Amino acid sequence: MVGGQKPLNTSTPCAACKLLRRRCAQECPFSPYFSPHEPQKFASVHKIFGASNVSKMLMEVPESQRSDTANSLVYEANARLRDPVYGSMGVISTLQHQIQSLQSELNVVRAELVRYRCNQDQNAVTATPSMVNLRGYPPVSSSICSQTASESVDFAAVSPSTTLTNMSDNKGTIRPWKS
Amino acid sequence: MVGGQKPLNTSTPCAACKLLRRRCAQECPFSPYFSPHEPQKFASVHKIFGASNVSKMLMEVPESQRSDTANSLVYEANARLRDPVYGSMGVISTLQHQIQSLQSELNVVRAELVRYRCNQDQNAVTATPSMVNLRGYPPVSSSICSQTASESVDFAAVSPSTTLTNMSDNKGTIRPWKS
Numbered sequence: 001m002v003g004g005q006k007p008l009n010t011s012t013p014c015a016a017c018k019l020l021r022r023r024c025a026q027e028c029p030f031s032p033y034f035s036p037h038e039p040q041k042f043a044s045v046h047k048i049f050g051a052s053n054v055s056k057m058l059m060e061v062p063e064s065q066r067s068d069t070a071n072s073l074v075y076e077a078n079a080r081l082r083d084p085v086y087g088s089m090g091v092i093s094t095l096q097h098q099i100q101s102l103q104s105e106l107n108v109v110r111a112e113l114v115r116y117r118c119n120q121d122q123n124a125v126t127a128t129p130s131m132v133n134l135r136g137y138p139p140v141s142s143s144i145c146s147q148t149a150s151e152s153v154d155f156a157a158v159s160p161s162t163t164l165t166n167m168s169d170n171k172g173t174i175r176p177w178k179s
Numbered sequence: 180m181v182g183g184q185k186p187l188n189t190s191t192p193c194a195a196c197k198l199l200r201r202r203c204a205q206e207c208p209f210s211p212y213f214s215p216h217e218p219q220k221f222a223s224v225h226k227i228f229g230a231s232n233v234s235k236m237l238m239e240v241p242e243s244q245r246s247d248t249a250n251s252l253v254y255e256a257n258a259r260l261r262d263p264v265y266g267s268m269g270v271i272s273t274l275q276h277q278i279q280s281l282q283s284e285l286n287v288v289r290a291e292l293v294r295y296r297c298n299q300d301q302n303a304v305t306a307t308p309s310m311v312n313l314r315g316y317p318p319v320s321s322s323i324c325s326q327t328a329s330e331s332v333d334f335a336a337v338s339p340s341t342t343l344t345n346m347s348d349n350k351g352t353i354r355p356w357k358s
Contacts, residue, residue, distance in 0.1 A: 048236075050229045057227075057263065065264045072268035076255060079267075084236065085244045088258075088267035089251035095274035102281040109288045116295040123302075 015042040020051060029055045033070035044077035045070075118145035194221040199230060208234045212249035223256035224249075297324035 013024030014031035019042055024031055030051075034042040045054045054073060058066050080087035122145075192203030193210035198221055203210055209230075213221040224233050233252060237245050259266035301324075 048228065048232065050232050053227065053229055053232075057259070061263050069264045072265045075268050076259075076266060080236070080255075084240050085248050086251045087255060088271065089254050091271055092267065092274065095271065095278065098278055099274065099281060102278060102285060106281060106285050106288065109285060109292060113288055113292045113295065116292065116299065120295065120299070 012036045015039045016046070016051065019043060019046060029058055033058065033067055041070075041074045044081060045073045048077040048080050049073060114145070121145070191215045194218045195225070195230065198222060198225060208237055212237065212246055220249075220253045223260060224252045227256040227259050228252060293324070300324070 012018075013036065014028055015034040015036050015038060016030035017024035017028060018036055018039065030042065049057070054070075057073065058069055061069050076088050079091055083090045086093065191197075192215065193207055194213040194215050194217060195209035196203035196207060197215055197218065209221065228236070233249075236252065237248055240248050255267050258270055262269045265272065
């Protein structure tokens with residue numbers, strides 16, 4: 001170090017300094033996370049967040065988490081570049097719909113399963129033991145069977161399952177961006 | 180309009196102009212989307228993206244989509260403020276895990292259902308017709324039953340279902356940010 005100046009990166013400057021056409025100091029906040037071999041990564045975050053915001057966001061988290069932070073910013077920036085209206089929110093919306101669809105499908109299959117088990121238990125009354133419960137499934141309760149007959153079993157109550165995350169903004173409201 | 184100046188908003192300035200302490204012109208790019216009654220919305224996007232980037236992103240989409248764009252930017256900014264390391268990416272990661280969990284659960288329930296149906300069909304060989312297939316389910320194929328016995332049915336092949344979205348970045352790779 002000469003005259004109090006920060007030492008420069010002796011190797012190739014990072015992608016950020018290259019894009020911003022500035023000297024890449026050894027303590028450059030971008031260089032550990034934006035390799036000159038992947039210039040597109042910094043170009044994306046620069047376009048969406050701006051260099052100073054990216055630097056600020058990196059500096060605000062512990063050093064051990066800066067790599068993850070940089071990567072998630074790149075992901076979000078790319079999502080916004082792909083979909084300028086919805087960005088990551090569009091991806092979130094798609095996943096939420098997928099979860100709702102899977103949950104519905106799961107409920108349908110569970111309902112069918114309960115019907116089979118109810119049938120099997122009803123058959124057990126008249127059939128010989130060797131014909132039913134071959135795999136030792138426990139009998140279902142008669143209350144579930146009667147509910148199933150009217151197609152109104154609450155499967156979330158019958159068998160706790162993965163439920164839809166409450167995707168809330170800071171006001172706790174769900175925003176369905178896409179239909 | 181006097182001397183070519185743009186007319187000002189005669190009512191309260193928008194949240195953006197209030198925060199930036201500037202005159203709110205009638206053609207202010209923020210005023211339709213950042214009401215002075217919800218100052219936190221602009222404060223969030225200002226902190227994460229910066230005012231000029233927000234303005235640029237709003238102007239780059241058709242006017243009819245600017246409201247959705249502003250709202251999705253607010254959502255993303257709030258997600259980043261809540262989770263400075265992963266932001267929206269953290270939400271996406273959580274939803275992806277939820278989908279994987281639901282898909283696994285669905286496969287388990289489907290496997291159980293196939294076993295029941297196989298049992299029922301096996302019973303049908305020895306039982307009287309009144310004892311089985313009470314609800315008219317079609318018989319399952321013997322190949323599926325023999326696969327089920329070894330617990331290796333590919334349910335995606337047996338019954339097409341909602342599948343996990345391939346969440347890829349611009350390089351087509353999935354990034355599992357959280358374990």
